[in-house]
Amino acid sequence: MLFRSLAVVSSFGAESAVLLHLVAQVDPSVPVLFLETYKHFPETLAYRDELIAHLGMTGLQIVEPDAEELAKKDENGLRWSWDPDGCCEIRKVQPLARALLHFDASLTGRKGFQSATRAGLPRFEIDRTDAQGRLKINPLASWDKDAIEAYMVEHGLPRHPLVSQGYPSIGCAPCTSK
Numbered sequence: 001m002l003f004r005s006l007a008v009v010s011s012f013g014a015e016s017a018v019l020l021h022l023v024a025q026v027d028p029s030v031p032v033l034f035l036e037t038y039k040h041f042p043e044t045l046a047y048r049d050e051l052i053a054h055l056g057m058t059g060l061q062i063v064e065p066d067a068e069e070l071a072k073k074d075e076n077g078l079r080w081s082w083d084p085d086g087c088c089e090i091r092k093v094q095p096l097a098r099a100l101l102h103f104d105a106s107l108t109g110r111k112g113f114q115s116a117t118r119a120g121l122p123r124f125e126i127d128r129t130d131a132q133g134r135l136k137i138n139p140l141a142s143w144d145k146d147a148i149e150a151y152m153v154e155h156g157l158p159r160h161p162l163v164s165q166g167y168p169s170i171g172c173a174p175c176t177s178k
Contacts, residue, residue: 005031005102005103005104005105006030006031006103006104006105006106006107007030007031007032007033007061007099007100007102007103007105007106007107008020008023008030008031008032008033008106008107008108009033009035009096009100009106009107009108009109010032010033010034010109011034011035011044011109011170011171012034012044012047012048012051012160013044013109013160013169013170013171014160014162014163014167014168014169014170015109015111015148015152016051016109016160017051017152017157017158017159017160018109018140018143018148018151018152018157019107019108019109019139019140020032020051020052020055020057021055021151021155021157022139023057023107024055024056024057028055028056028057028058028059029057029058029059030057030059031059031060031061031103032052032057032059032060032061033061033063033096033099033100033106034048034060034061034062034063035063035091035092035095035096036062036063036064036065037065037091037092037172038064038065038077038091039077039080039087039091039172039173039174039175040172040173041162041170041173041176043160043161043162044160044162044170046161047158047160047161048060050158051157051158054157054158061099063095063096063098063099064095065090065091065094065095066090066094066095066098069090069094070090070091073086073090074087074090074091080172080174080175081174084175091172097129100127100134101132103134104132104134104135105134105135105136105137106127106134106135106136106137107137107138107139108136108137108138109140110138110140110141111138111140111141111143111144111148112141112142121138121141122138122141123137123138123139123141123142124136124137124138125138165178166178
């Protein structure tokens with residue numbers, strides 16, 4: 001596979017600053033894909049803008065769901081309440097798949113300690129969700145919570161404001177709890 005282009009996928013959640021800082025040290029113009037689900041906490045959107053400015057990153061790309069698909073399948077915006085997987089499909093999975101068609105590889109902030117399904121997460125994998133077979137790189141796969149925290153402190157990285165309010169992980173507002 002010939003490698004031509006790379007994007008970072010970021011939720012701008014609780015630990016996103018670490019991966020983004022690592023990337024910014026190498027090339028602050030790398031595209032950073034942010035999935036605008038229209039269900040984020042206002043604090044997440046403010047944090048996204050603060051962190052991008054703090055790190056001097058210039059490649060932020062806002063990825064939105066298809067407006068027609070959203071109107072047809074989630075006309076009242078409440079799909080999350082009765083079909084959270086369907087909501088994610090429309091607002092995250094499909095838009096990300098479309099955005100990644102323009103890249104040969106993606107960097108993620110996924111870590112093995114985040115869940116049982118991520119235990120043993122490889123640093124490199126081939127994402128076969130489309131015919132392209134894109135390289136997915138998980139540079140933080142083996143990092144634990146202590147390593148993440150130490151890196152944040154060492155580099156004086158700004159924290160997501162909801163972490164101090166008791167949110168260990170931050171996604172869309174309707175599906176995130178303390």
